[in-house]
Amino acid sequence: MMKRAMSGRAAAAAIGTLVVVLVLLAGWWWLRGPGPTAFADGGGGVRSGERGSDPTGAPASLAQSSLVARGEYLARAADCKVCHTARGGVDYAGGLPIVLPFGTLYSTNITPDVKTGIGAYSDAEFLAALRHGVRRDGARLYPAMPFPSYTYLTDADALAIKAFLFSLAPVAAPARDNTVAFPFDQRWGIGLWSFLFSADARFEPNPSQSAQWNRGAYVAEALAHCGECHTPRNLAFALDNRKKFAGALVGGWRAYNITADATTGVGAWSDAELLSYLRTGHASGRGTAAGPMGEAVDESFRYLTEEDLKALVVYLRTVPAMASPDLPATLASAAPASHRENVAAEDPRGKAIFAGACASCHDWTGTSAITPLATLTGVRAVNDPGATNVVQVVISGVQRTAPEGAVAMPAFGGSYSDAEIAAVSNYVTARFGRQGSSLTAKDVSRLRRQVTP
Secondary structure: OHHHHHHHHHHHHHHHHHHHHHHHHHHHHHHHOOOOOOOOOOOOOOOOOOOOOOOOOOOHHHOOOOHHHHHHHHHHHOOHHHHOEOOOOOOOOEOOEEEEOOEEEEOOOOOOOOOOOOOOOOHHHHHHHHHHOEOOOOOEOOOOOOHHHHOOOOHHHHHHHHHHHHOOOOOOOOOOOOEEOOOOOOOHHHHHHHHHHOOOOOOOOOOOOOHHHHHHHHHHHHHOOOHHHHOOEOOOOOEOHHHOOOOEEEOOEEEOOOOOOOOOOOOOOOHHHHHHHHHHOEEOOOEEOOHHHHHHHHHOHHHOOHHHHHHHHHHHHHOOOOOOOOOOOOOOOOOOOOOOOOOOOOOHHHHHHHHHHOHHHHOOOOOOOOOHHHOOOOOOOOOOOOOHHHHHHHHHOEEEOOOOOOEEEOOOOOOOOHHHHHHHHHHHHHHHOOOOOOOOHHHHHHHHHOOOO
16 A cells, blocks of 8 residues: 555656646747747748859858958948947957846957957857857856857858958957846856757748848848847847847837838838938938947948848848837827927926027927938837937937938937936927827936946
């Protein structure tokens, strides 16, 4: 009898363990979700004349260029410089603060300096860092380094980037210490996260899609890693591709919806408007890029060939539409020239600040007579009742080198208090947007901390 009871308990324990394991596996499967291109039809045959086409590598126009030249192009497409260059620092020498909810990371030196950079990295070690997030000393990199996207890079493309980086002048720039709170400072945990949520796979063309679509997919997913900013994250901070490109808050800025949704995404944008925005950071009637997107345009997208930009647009067009419920379906038209009437819930401080610091460039109508780059009418950020990007532009200003002319707006973060910035942001969204924001000084303080360590 006792043996039977013991065997019964053992069986129950085994069944219980199996149930727990199955529940954990189901939870992991649900959290991990689909891959970045899983939305596209993978069935069917190869289109006529496109068998064997390779969407990876540098564009055809650079096919005969040197390895370093191809690597420079790919490094530009991968936007390496923006993250690995501190404000006012030497290119690629690191030191840029990346503010996260649990602390601040500082980007590292990726010049070929042997002691403080990547000069001692072998090809295998470079591939491990770029695609797996494992440093030469075996330590894990935080996924602020977008290795879950770079994992799709081919060996040839990754090593071309290495060749370019090794052609740079070495810079002695020791890494700054991160200030990350427990338990996020335990790098071994990143290894477990990577095992669970990083695909560790190279890009595979979809045979049912065109060569141009596949090239666009490679540029968007492997090189430009668009999803790292524009795709929301799940409970484990991994990309939630069930809401692919539906927009997210990243580093104190809002990366807007770039799905095919016609009202809150880019579905209503023409190809010419999308190409203009990617190439110059501005599309007439749509807005001007600022913050991280402005940097991406200035240091990455503007250097891409026309064929790659067009391929990227083709790919974007196929991403399933997903609406942003907190954004208005229609944007406000130009405001009246008269500003004597008060807007709803107007804070007199906001109007006074706008009159003294903003109206001369942006005009009371929101349609700038100086430059279309300063026009507020039709801008998504101004029509966002959260006003996140309006606040950040007021705090940090805009300093861009757009091909059609420099964009310069002074930073007012040191000139105005949090309460004053809240007031002028609320005024701007109420006067020029569909729905005014209702920010407080506390909200502005929180947003300021997200971009300043």
